[in-house]
Amino acid sequence: MMRIHRQRRAPSAPGTVPRVDPRKHEADTRADAVERSGASGLLRRDPRKDKDQRLRRELHTARATSRIGQNTHLPVAPQRIVLADDVSWIVVVSLSEEPWPDAERELLGAAHRVADEIGGGVIMVRVGFQDPATDLGQIGADRAVLLPLMTDPDALAAHVVAVTEHFNARHVFFGEGGADADVARRTAILLGERPATSLHLLSSERATFQEAGGRTEVCRPLPRVATLAPGRFDVYESGVAREGRRIEIELDEKTSGVRDLGAVTASQLDAPLDEARFIVSAGDGVNDWEAFRGVTEALGGTLAGSRQVVDAGHLPRHRQVGASGTLVEARCYLAFGISGAPQHLQGVQRCRYVIAVNTDLHAAMVKRADLAIIANAQQVMPALARLAGGQADA
Amino acid sequence: MRDPKVVVLLSVGMHPVSGRTRMAPGDARALEMALRLSPHPIALHVGDASNTGLRDYLGMGLDAIEVLGIWTDGGDIVPTLCERLAELKPDLVLSGMAADAGEASGMVPYLLAHGLGFRHVSSIASIEVIEPNEAIVIQAYRGATRRRLAVQLPAVISASELAPAPRARAFARSRRGTLQVTAGIVAKDHEASTWARAPARRRPKKISAGQTASDSALLVGLTPDEAAHRILDFLRDKNIIQESGK
Numbered sequence A: 001m002m003r004i005h006r007q008r009r010a011p012s013a014p015g016t017v018p019r020v021d022p023r024k025h026e027a028d029t030r031a032d033a034v035e036r037s038g039a040s041g042l043l044r045r046d047p048r049k050d051k052d053q054r055l056r057r058e059l060h061t062a063r064a065t066s067r068i069g070q071n072t073h074l075p076v077a078p079q080r081i082v083l084a085d086d087v088s089w090i091v092v093v094s095l096s097e098e099p100w101p102d103a104e105r106e107l108l109g110a111a112h113r114v115a116d117e118i119g120g121g122v123i124m125v126r127v128g129f130q131d132p133a134t135d136l137g138q139i140g141a142d143r144a145v146l147l148p149l150m151t152d153p154d155a156l157a158a159h160v161v162a163v164t165e166h167f168n169a170r171h172v173f174f175g176e177g178g179a180d181a182d183v184a185r186r187t188a189i190l191l192g193e194r195p196a197t198s199l200h201l202l203s204s205e206r207a208t209f210q211e212a213g214g215r216t217e218v219c220r221p222l223p224r225v226a227t228l229a230p231g232r233f234d235v236y237e238s239g240v241a242r243e244g245r246r247i248e249i250e251l252d253e254k255t256s257g258v259r260d261l262g263a264v265t266a267s268q269l270d271a272p273l274d275e276a277r278f279i280v281s282a283g284d285g286v287n288d289w290e291a292f293r294g295v296t297e298a299l300g301g302t303l304a305g306s307r308q309v310v311d312a313g314h315l316p317r318h319r320q321v322g323a324s325g326t327l328v329e330a331r332c333y334l335a336f337g338i339s340g341a342p343q344h345l346q347g348v349q350r351c352r353y354v355i356a357v358n359t360d361l362h363a364a365m366v367k368r369a370d371l372a373i374i375a376n377a378q379q380v381m382p383a384l385a386r387l388a389g390g391q392a393d394a
Numbered sequence B: 001m002r003d004p005k006v007v008v009l010l011s012v013g014m015h016p017v018s019g020r021t022r023m024a025p026g027d028a029r030a031l032e033m034a035l036r037l038s039p040h041p042i043a044l045h046v047g048d049a050s051n052t053g054l055r056d057y058l059g060m061g062l063d064a065i066e067v068l069g070i071w072t073d074g075g076d077i078v079p080t081l082c083e084r085l086a087e088l089k090p091d092l093v094l095s096g097m098a099a100d101a102g103e104a105s106g107m108v109p110y111l112l113a114h115g116l117g118f119r120h121v122s123s124i125a126s127i128e129v130i131e132p133n134e135a136i137v138i139q140a141y142r143g144a145t146r147r148r149l150a151v152q153l154p155a156v157i158s159a160s161e162l163a164p165a166p167r168a169r170a171f172a173r174s175r176r177g178t179l180q181v182t183a184g185i186v187a188k189d190h191e192a193s194t195w196a197r198a199p200a201r202r203r204p205k206k207i208s209a210g211q212t213a214s215d216s217a218l219l220v221g222l223t224p225d226e227a228a229h230r231i232l233d234f235l236r237d238k239n240i241i242q243e244s245g246k
């Protein structure tokens, strides 16, 4: 069963059926539930059910993280979905390469705190690659505007402004970092707003940031455009799903005086570690160095290693990841035969995805990994190189 | 092209621990970039000529810095810079990404580009070529592949923290260089003066494991080929590598 909580009901046109995600279980019964509750109006939370659901959710995540083997279908707890209609909007903008691992979720969390204060909803503008595994409603989006990949920040800012004006949004939030910070400032210029940047605290009235190199804390009224500092805001509580309804918006072609001539295609193998987007890293569990280099090259990754292998002379010192090496910010870190000592894990803290190939089921690296494969690196490396290489020829 | 006219904007920084004034590290990278393009770039600073931090820049090989304004606290440097740049009509204006003192919102290059009608590209690691009407530059962000851009001139270019480090400073040069003061009125930043300020409090960051993905998978007993397939699928799903080859 599902409960619907409407923030404010807009008179819905007769015959319109609210969106239901067909990929979800029990889609049919849910569709019924939506219509029924739509007719009966506002439903209140039942605190006892809420608690029950929270417990089940915890159980669910506990099982999900400890399971072994192929993905299995777990019983899905009934979910409450909150609908927002005809409310004040806050726009959050996320480029697909987030400036830090949880940027998108932190933005949605912060935006919802403000939205709750003003009785509003959150529109997520997501640019470029869309991860099919992420349900935007689950991570806190009431509405979603999906834009194609755009490398021109001026064009992107113009589109963000179009969305902002279309919804007459009160605020637009960005992550402070990378290309997101650039688009934020261009958006502010287009809107004629003075943005608050790198916020540490936020409410519907006030924005707090630091100046004078972190010595002074400044409090100003929350402006229309703001950027949020990393790691300062709780992510959206994912137990309560939002609608995540996709909105299509007509956008004009934009041109600017900057032409993108494409990625600098020099081999990524020896790219500086602190810039590398995809790092393939070796630990003591690797002894076939030719295969290691081969697989890194075939995947277009950048070489790195643990201190152990650097000390042993297999890689130069500037290839060492970790507390006494480089703290990397790669989008993905593929670790072959690395145990995941604390000094090493510190170096990969800001990586979005970690893949571990290790013979030891209990290695710390395996616990940290988003995808862990218990196997011999010496066998996986050539197989992976062959598959990836064969693909490049195709 | 004929030697491009290069202007570099310099602010003074503050050492985060000692609080002593020094050159701003980001602006020093912009100056390094300027010195590689032109032996005598024009350097502008709005502020107070008595600030010892400015001498650090002279030590890098500048002959002079133009210091604009009669500085008082709470000034707004943008109108003054805009006015001077409109007179100078440069091909390129180089800046850092954000000052390391003051509001440090990083808005100055954006406001200048807007005010002057120049193009603006941010986070640039190097300038490869200057052609008659455009510059070819390399843009770099952490965790991203570098991109090559062609930007029409005149343009404002903000130097990335990934740009080459500033050259060593020579003490004698930092003494010899001159600070040319041009007195003028610096506008007040009235809005910022109404904001409440207090000494910063320590606010711990939120603790996060660095990932909230609940769908982490642990796979045992796969053949090497199956393992390789799973890794490739993951990399493609997350857009780390493209669908087919390139």
Ligand SMILES: Cc1cc2nc3c(=O)[nH]c(=O)nc-3n(C[C@H](O)[C@H](O)[C@H](O)COP(=O)(O)OP(=O)(O)OC[C@H]3O[C@@H](n4cnc5c(N)ncnc54)[C@H](O)[C@@H]3O)c2cc1C
Binding pocket: A282, A283, A284, A285, A286, A305, A306, A307, A308, A309, A320, A321, A322, A323, A324, A325, A326, A336, A337, A338, A339, A340, A341, A342, A343, A344, A347, A357, A358, A359, A360, A363, A375, A376, A377, A378
């Ligand atoms: C002050 C200090 C600073 C340090 N700084 C750093 C640092 O910056 N960076 C750093 O990395 N370390 C650092 N270390 C060292 C760190 O504590 C570990 O010793 C080191 O990270 C271990 O490297 P490793 O994982 O390659 O080797 P090991 O710990 O030996 O792990 C090897 C792993 O490979 C697996 N394995 C074995 N055979 C295979 C196979 N055939 N296939 C797949 N897997 C296999 C094993 O199960 C094991 O998990 C520091 C230590 C100190 C004291």
